Amino acid sequence: MASRTKDANGDDDIALALSLAGELRVLGGKLKRRMREEANLGDLTFSQTRVLILLEREGPATVTALARAEGVRPQSMGETVASLKTAGLVSGEPDPVDGRQTVLSLTAACRKALKANRAAREDWLFRAIRAKLAPAEQKKLATGVELIRRLLDT
Numbered sequence: 001m002a003s004r005t006k007d008a009n010g011d012d013d014i015a016l017a018l019s020l021a022g023e024l025r026v027l028g029g030k031l032k033r034r035m036r037e038e039a040n041l042g043d044l045t046f047s048q049t050r051v052l053i054l055l056e057r058e059g060p061a062t063v064t065a066l067a068r069a070e071g072v073r074p075q076s077m078g079e080t081v082a083s084l085k086t087a088g089l090v091s092g093e094p095d096p097v098d099g100r101q102t103v104l105s106l107t108a109a110c111r112k113a114l115k116a117n118r119a120a121r122e123d124w125l126f127r128a129i130r131a132k133l134a135p136a137e138q139k140k141l142a143t144g145v146e147l148i149r150r151l152l153d154t
Contacts, residue, residue: 054069
């Protein structure tokens with residue numbers, strides 16, 4: 001836990017907030033890496049994973065729309081999408097408005113894998129909470145989670 005030490009201006013609250021910000025950043029990164037270890041969608045690159053997340057959250061999209069959302073060239077996104085198609089994770093249908101374009105969406109197999117992946121991560125976290133934290137500590141964690149939610153909702 002962060003220690004309450006005075007900063008150069010003698011303001012403990014600022015020093016505490018700075019310390020907490022650093023600790024949360026580090027812990028957030030560790031949690032993200034640990035959750036990634038529990039997930040297994042194969043050997044997907046960061047870009048491929050981002051495309052799957054975008055399609056899951058935002059729904060079907062064209063290569064151009066995906067490229068714009070990720071800030072990359074459409075040619076680069078085309079390569080990423082092609083590999084996802086080859087892996088059977090993404091499929092395409094002609095755009096009903098502009099038949100020259102293809103609207104991409106997740107395959108049923110991909111949706112199933114994403115769901116299983118999410119369940120595996122939550123199961124690991126559930127087991128870790130139950131094994132490492134006493135009931136009173138779990139209640140404290142619930143309070144902490146609510147505070148983090150408030151931070152992220154700003």
